[in-house]
Amino acid sequence: xxxxxxxxxxxxxxxxxxxxxxxxxxxxxxxxxxxxxxxxxxxxxxxxxxxxxxxxxxxxxxxxxxxxxxxxxxxxxxxxxxxxxxxxxxxxxxxxxxxxxxxxxxxxxxxxxxxxxxxxxxxxxxxxxxxxxxxxxxxxxxxxxxxx
Amino acid sequence: xxxxxxxxxxxxxxxxxxxxxxxxxxxxxxxxxxxxxxxxxxxxxxxxxxxxxxxxxxxxxxxxxxxxxxxxxxxxxxxxxxxxxxxxxxxxxxxxxxxxxxxxxxxxxx
Numbered sequence: 001x002x003x004x005x006x007x008x009x010x011x012x013x014x015x016x017x018x019x020x021x022x023x024x025x026x027x028x029x030x031x032x033x034x035x036x037x038x039x040x041x042x043x044x045x046x047x048x049x050x051x052x053x054x055x056x057x058x059x060x061x062x063x064x065x066x067x068x069x070x071x072x073x074x075x076x077x078x079x080x081x082x083x084x085x086x087x088x089x090x091x092x093x094x095x096x097x098x099x100x101x102x103x104x105x106x107x108x109x110x111x112x113x114x115x116x117x118x119x120x121x122x123x124x125x126x127x128x129x130x131x132x133x134x135x136x137x138x139x140x141x142x143x144x145x146x147x148x
Numbered sequence: 149x150x151x152x153x154x155x156x157x158x159x160x161x162x163x164x165x166x167x168x169x170x171x172x173x174x175x176x177x178x179x180x181x182x183x184x185x186x187x188x189x190x191x192x193x194x195x196x197x198x199x200x201x202x203x204x205x206x207x208x209x210x211x212x213x214x215x216x217x218x219x220x221x222x223x224x225x226x227x228x229x230x231x232x233x234x235x236x237x238x239x240x241x242x243x244x245x246x247x248x249x250x251x252x253x254x255x256x257x258x
Contacts, residue, residue, distance in 0.1 A: 015169075015170050015171035015174075016171055018169045018170055018171050019167060019169065019171065022167075022169075022201070036232070037231075037232060037235075040201075040232035040235075041232070043201060044201075044203050044232075044236065047169055047201075047203040048203055048204060051169065051170040051203065051204075051205065054170065055170060105208075106173070106177060106208040106209060106211065106212035107204075107205075107208050108204045108205075108207040108208040108211055108240060109204075110204040110207055110239070110240050111203075111204050113239070114203070114204055114236065114239060117239055
């Protein structure tokens with residue numbers, strides 16, 4: 001599919017960079033003129049994905065988080081968030097609402113549920129010890145208001 | 149963040165500011181918990197008026213405080229969340245654990 005615009009960045013898995021990831025999405029979306037709700041949804045989505053990488057991916061060690069944002073035809077935003085952390089052993093279990101591998105840190109276990117609700121598609125590729133790649137798409141103009 | 153305690157109705161109000169994410173929620177949690185254990189409130193109000201962003205880290209923060217307050221007989225109120233934050237709260241089913249209150253527009257303007 002033709003890529004109309006693309007933004008890539010890599011940053012240390014430091015929680016201070018969660019805000020940086022949200023700012024990147026906001027800035028990248030400006031030319032697409034999103035609604036306030038679309039912007040809020042997608043800022044939430046990237047925040048969840050990057051937080052997952054930092055909290056879960058790099059639980060035992062540290063490393064880098066990569067983001068790729070692409071604007072595709074038909075006002076479709078493509079988001080890819082990559083880490084090279086511990087990976088997810090059981091993806092269906094990790095995606096169950098309220099499941100968390102970090103309950104002692106007050107994690108709600110809702111990251112994947114929010115990402116799924118606020119996007120049109122979510123794909124998870126992960127291998128234990130190698131890392132995780134989350135790929136999501138959201139077409140602007142698609143109404144997600146009824147889902148939450 | 150501003151914390152106020154009202155002795156008349158044993159109400160602890162936490163006025164949150166800015167963005168609530170994993171990064172900010174760790175410090176928030178420590179401050180709120182210190183205030184809860186100092187006052188043992190019957191009502192804990194999270195005032196969302198000045199919160200511009202919240203993801204599931206904020207939900208975890210609320211759920212954790214609910215677990216602390218429940219044995220003490222206290223309840224949680226989520227005051228004036230912006231529409232996009234209200235959406236995250238409803239998606240997480242927070243209305244089952246806490247009261248979501250919105251100040252009527254006329255009062256808010258005054």
